[in-house]
Structures are given as C-alpha cells and as structure tokens.
Amino acid sequence: MPTPHVATRERLSEVRYEIRGELARRARELEAQGHALIKLNIGNPGAFGFRAPEHMQRAIADHIHDTDPYAHQQGLPAAREAIAAHHAARGMHGVSADDVFIGNGVSELIDISLRALLDPGDEVLLPSPDYPLWSAATILNDGRPVYYRCRAEDGFLPDPDEIEALVSTHTRAIVLINPNNPTGASYPRALLERIVAIAARHGLLLMSDEIYDGITYDGARFEPLAPIAGDVPCMSFGGLSKVHRACGWRVGWALLSGDPAATRDYRHAIDLLGALRLCANVPGQFAVPAALSGLDTIGPLVAPGGRLHEARRAVAEACAASPHLELRVPDGALYAFPGVVGDAARGFDDHRFALELMETEHVLVVPGSSFNVPFRNHFRVTLLPEPEQLREVFRRIDRVLARRAAA
Ligand code: PLP
Incomplete structure (x- = not known):
C-alpha cells in the first residue's frame, strides 16, 4: 500500500x-x-x-524556583502591573494590569489578537511594506490583507486618505508598525491622529505594533498610539525581544485600551484564546518588572x-x-x-x-x-x-x- x-x-x-x-x-x-x-x-x-541587561538576567535567576506552575493566561500580575505602569508613564491613563495580556513574544499575540477578531473574508488594513507575520496571521485566521502603501518618496509614511479609501464593509482593523520594520519610519503625532479618526469613523480596531518603541535615532520621537486613541479600541504590542535584547526569552505583551463597553467581547475572546494555550513562558515574565523599572539600557x-x-x-x-x-x-x-x-x-x-x-x-x-x-x-x-x-x-x-x- x-x-x-x-x-x-x-x-x-x-x-x-x-x-x-x-x-x-x-x-x-x-x-x-x-x-x-x-x-x-x-x-x-x-x-x-x-546580551539582555544583567538586572533582567538576575530577576529570572532570583525567581527560577517560582517558575514551575502554570501562570494565569493573561500573565503574572507583577509583570502586568509593570506593563500597565509603563503605559501610564507614557501618557495612557486609566489602564490597569487587567488590560494587559502577556504572550510568548509579540508573535503569539499577533496571532491570538487576529484570531479573536476575524471571521472568514474580514479585511485587515496592513502597511506595505509590512512585517510579514502580520500578513501571514491575517491569512491563516481566514482574513484578507488589504495593503495601504508607505512610499519611499513620502518617507515611508502612510497616506491617511488612502487608508480611508480602502475601508470597506468587511474591514475590521488598521494595523500600524511604528517604528517600522522594515523601513525604520517613525510616525508623527499628526498622522496618528488622522488614523485614529479613521478608526473612530468606521468602528475599526487599531492594532499598533510598537515592539521597537525605545529604538529611535537622532532626535526622532516615538509616539505611542494608545493615548491618542483614547476611547477608540486599540491593541498596543510591545515586548522584551528588541529594546531589551531578549528575543529568546519569548516575552511580549499587548495592552487593550478604549471604551470598555466596546471592547468587552473582544477582551473575553482574547482571554479564552489565552486560556486555551494555558500561559506564556513563565521564567521570562519575571524579567518584565526589571526591564521596565526605569533603567534605560537601550538609550x-x-x-x-x-x-x-x-x-x-x-x-x-x-x-x-x-x-x-x-x-x-x-x-x-x-x-x-x-x-x-x-x-x-x-x-x-x-x-x-x-x-x-x-x-x-x-x-x-x-x-x-x-x-x-x-x-x-x-x-x-x-x-x-x-x-x-x-x-x-x-x-x-x-x-x-x-x-x-x-x-
Ligand atoms: N513585530 C515586529 C514588527 C517584529 O519585527 C518582530 C520581530 O522581528 C515581532 C513583532 C515579533 O517579536 P517577538 O520576538 O516578540 O515575537
């Protein structure tokens, strides 16, 4: 046979x-x-x-004996509190540890957050160029990537009019990668305000991949999206891989902000998908409070x-x-x-x-x-x-x- x-x-x-x-x-x-x-x-x-900074390594070593059990699906409370405080320090008030989801890298959270959102045929507005996991995760969760162009002649910045023209009855989310991989563009506040306004007008979820948030050069500023989005539902992604040079530790996070009534079902969906995969890598989570303690090691x-x-x-x-x-x-x-x-x-x-x-x-x-x-x-x-x-x-x-x- x-x-x-x-x-x-x-x-x-x-x-x-x-x-x-x-x-x-x-x-x-x-x-x-x-x-x-x-x-x-x-x-x-x-x-x-x-190398990952030494105080982060020490935090894991000091807690290695506490890392045996599964953690809560959203992540260790101390790590989530540190992430919420980190967002508060950069202007996102009114969020707490309950709004934070820790994953095995931002990669896992990109997949979970699209899986929680998309029905077959739903569209996601993605930058072109994009970090290709965003396209892959959209496709594998039965969605359809719709690309807005970020042209070299515009400094690789998107054109909000073009983004809005691409919105259809199937559109569910706008994804931003800021600072951008692969182009290195960092998005100015006025541009982000216009994109937030588009999400608000059309009832779209904002997804802001900010994994490079501490890495800007020569006076360029990083503007976090969540404080600008305010009540508009927004997932902000960050992690230990790049700014904290700990890719292999597999720790990323997402913060869900916006009107709680508008995000209630989505929050439950993320929680369910998080529960199905039990929890994120626990040892790495012990390094999060140290990473976000204020010691600037990337500067x-x-x-x-x-x-x-x-x-x-x-x-x-x-x-x-x-x-x-x-x-x-x-x-x-x-x-x-x-x-x-x-x-x-x-x-x-x-x-x-x-x-x-x-x-x-x-x-x-x-x-x-x-x-x-x-x-x-x-x-x-x-x-x-x-x-x-x-x-x-x-x-x-x-x-x-x-x-x-x-x-
Ligand atoms: N998002 C962007 C824009 C990236 O460049 C990367 C990795 O290169 C990731 C997410 C994935 O990061 P993580 O190591 O947290 O899974």
Whole structure:
C-alpha cells in the first residue's frame, strides 16, 4: 500500500516568511561547506553579541524556583502591573494590569489578537511594506490583507486618505508598525491622529505594533498610539525581544485600551484564546518588572557614539556614497531598507540579487518583496552588526551592483 500523502492547509500557499526561508536554508548549506557568511536577515540582537541587561538576567535567576506552575493566561500580575505602569508613564491613563495580556513574544499575540477578531473574508488594513507575520496571521485566521502603501518618496509614511479609501464593509482593523520594520519610519503625532479618526469613523480596531518603541535615532520621537486613541479600541504590542535584547526569552505583551463597553467581547475572546494555550513562558515574565523599572539600557546604544547609532551611520554613509543605492535613513528600529537605482536597477530582481550576493559575496540580506511590496528593487539589512562589518557588507553589495550596472 502506498503511504498516503499528507496534504496541508490550502491557504498556506499564500503565506511567506522569507526572513527564515529558502535563502536562509541555502545560507546554512554554504556554512556547512565551510563558508563564513555574514547573515543580516534576522533582527536577533543575541546573534550579534548583544546580551539582555544583567538586572533582567538576575530577576529570572532570583525567581527560577517560582517558575514551575502554570501562570494565569493573561500573565503574572507583577509583570502586568509593570506593563500597565509603563503605559501610564507614557501618557495612557486609566489602564490597569487587567488590560494587559502577556504572550510568548509579540508573535503569539499577533496571532491570538487576529484570531479573536476575524471571521472568514474580514479585511485587515496592513502597511506595505509590512512585517510579514502580520500578513501571514491575517491569512491563516481566514482574513484578507488589504495593503495601504508607505512610499519611499513620502518617507515611508502612510497616506491617511488612502487608508480611508480602502475601508470597506468587511474591514475590521488598521494595523500600524511604528517604528517600522522594515523601513525604520517613525510616525508623527499628526498622522496618528488622522488614523485614529479613521478608526473612530468606521468602528475599526487599531492594532499598533510598537515592539521597537525605545529604538529611535537622532532626535526622532516615538509616539505611542494608545493615548491618542483614547476611547477608540486599540491593541498596543510591545515586548522584551528588541529594546531589551531578549528575543529568546519569548516575552511580549499587548495592552487593550478604549471604551470598555466596546471592547468587552473582544477582551473575553482574547482571554479564552489565552486560556486555551494555558500561559506564556513563565521564567521570562519575571524579567518584565526589571526591564521596565526605569533603567534605560537601550538609550546609550542609540545615542551618538552608541553601537546602533554608529551602525546606522555606517549604512547611511555607505548608501550615500554608492551610485547604485538610495536610502531613506531610518528614524528607528533595527533595519535599513535601501533601494537599488540607476543602471544597476535595470531588470532588477531582488531575489536573484540576494542569491547572487550570498553565493558570490557570502552576505545574506532579505529581498524587499518579502515584505509584501509591489516593487522588486529593495532589500533589508539589520543594523545589529558592528559598524565596520556593515561597511564591509556594503563594499560587497556595491561590487555585485557594479557588475550588474556594467552588464
Ligand atoms: N513585530 C515586529 C514588527 C517584529 O519585527 C518582530 C520581530 O522581528 C515581532 C513583532 C515579533 O517579536 P517577538 O520576538 O516578540 O515575537
């Protein structure tokens, strides 16, 4: 008897996550053959020598004996109180630990919060470019991504008129990623006010992915959405992975704000889905009060002279010096999203370029089209390597682009 074929869910064919996809697999093959690759595909601070701050490590060590039982599905009370206080400190008053949901990273909460919201055919307004988990989770929860464009010529900021024009009777939510992955754009308050007004007019849930909230450069400000949203229902996402350099601890949170009568059913739905997966990783939650205690450990890294600031400067200078590249210098987050221009851009295919760069120069980047954009001349690098390594990366990128321009 032939072994039956295991068929998979049809809609998976619509889902891509190339940050860890085919190119990353090929990179591992090259490494197994003895090649040293510079891998700029994942915003994973621990992989570039960053450590979670010591006082956070100590908090886990001190409590490791208390981490055996399941926790409440919403998370440990002390961690939730710290998260509510963190939001209060940045202007969101009237929220408490009851409004906080802790998950195994923001990733899990993105999935849960869309699963709690969507019926088949419901639409979610997503930025293009997006962080592709948002598209994937929308699709796998039977929704339909509808993209609003964030164009390079507008500083990768969205146009609220375009967002509103895309609202239909099926629209349920507007997703913002601020500061943005992959573009690094940080959204000004006036823009956020207009987007809040759209959500209010059409009865939409706001979902604000703020996982890079402490990472802004050169005076750029991060504006949290919840205080602007006020009574308008809003889920604000944050976590330990990036600002606190603890990706592997798998701790993220979401704060549900807005008129309690309007959010009552949604709150129960999130609670039920949280209960079905029992609880989030408990040891990591013990680090949350320490992480949010007020000791600023990311500030020195993003200030002039700090490693992330200098990495961003190295990338900005390399792009400015290259005849083949154009960069909208990121205001925040951990990435640069350069575009290829001029002769090198003729017939450019970001995938073929990324493959060639890896095979010939041993540098792994993510093709821009992985972020659900309709153009194919961009790529993303993370700013986490040492500045000198990034300068070397851009020398190699320029070599490949110069060959293409001359072809
Ligand atoms: N949201 C954005 C915009 C991200 O860039 C990432 C990770 O890169 C995540 C969410 C997922 O973060 P977590 O590690 O908390 O699951």
